[in-house]
Amino acid sequence: MMDPNNPTAKPLPRITPDNRPFWEACRRHELMLPWCDPCDRPHWPPGPVCPFCFGGAIAWRRASGRGRISSWVVVHKDWLPAFRPDLPYNAVQVELEEGVRLTGNVVGAPNSALRVGLPVEVVFDDVTPDATLPRFTPRAEG
Numbered sequence: 290m291m292d293p294n295n296p297t298a299k300p301l302p303r304i305t306p307d308n309r310p311f312w313e314a315c316r317r318h319e320l321m322l323p324w325c326d327p328c329d330r331p332h333w334p335p336g337p338v339c340p341f342c343f344g345g346a347i348a349w350r351r352a353s354g355r356g357r358i359s360s361w362v363v364v365h366k367d368w369l370p371a372f373r374p375d376l377p378y379n380a381v382q383v384e385l386e387e388g389v390r391l392t393g394n395v396v397g398a399p400n401s402a403l404r405v406g407l408p409v410e411v412v413f414d415d416v417t418p419d420a421t422l423p424r425f426t427p428r429a430e431g
C-alpha cells in the first residue's frame with residue numbers, strides 16, 4: 290500500500306486475514322500457497338473460499354518456489370517516484386510448478402536475460418523489519 294505522506298517510499302504488502310499466512314511465511318523465507326483440500330489444488334490470490342468449488346476447506350502448504358516466467362515487462366517510464374532510482378526495472382509473472390502465477394521481479398540477472406519460459410526460483414528480500422517480498426532469480430533447467 291502506498292504511503293500518502295511519503296511518496297518516495299515503496300508500497301508494502303497490504304495484509305488481510307486471507308493473505309496473512311502468505312506474508313508471515315515470507316518473513317520466515319518460506320513460500321506458502323492456499324490449497325483447497327477437496328480440489329487438491331492451490332489457487333491464487335488467497336481468498337475466503339476456493340475459486341473452483343467455493344468451499345472453505347483451505348489449508349496452507351509449502352510451495353516448491355520453482356517456476357518459469359510466463360510474462361515479463363521492463364519498465365522505462367517514470368510512473369511512480371518511489372521506483373525512479375530503479376529504472377529500468379522488470380516486473381514478471383511466474384508460473385509456479387504448482388500451477389499458480391505470482392507477480393514479482395527477477396533479481397540477479399540483467400533485464401536482457403528475461404524470456405518466457407526462463408526457469409526461476411524464489412528468493413526473499415527483507416525490505417523492512419516487518420515486510421519480506423518474494424522475488425525470483427534464474428535457476429538451472431530442470
Ligand SMILES: [Zn+2]
Pocket residue numbers: 325326327328329339340341342343344
Ligand atoms: Zn476447491
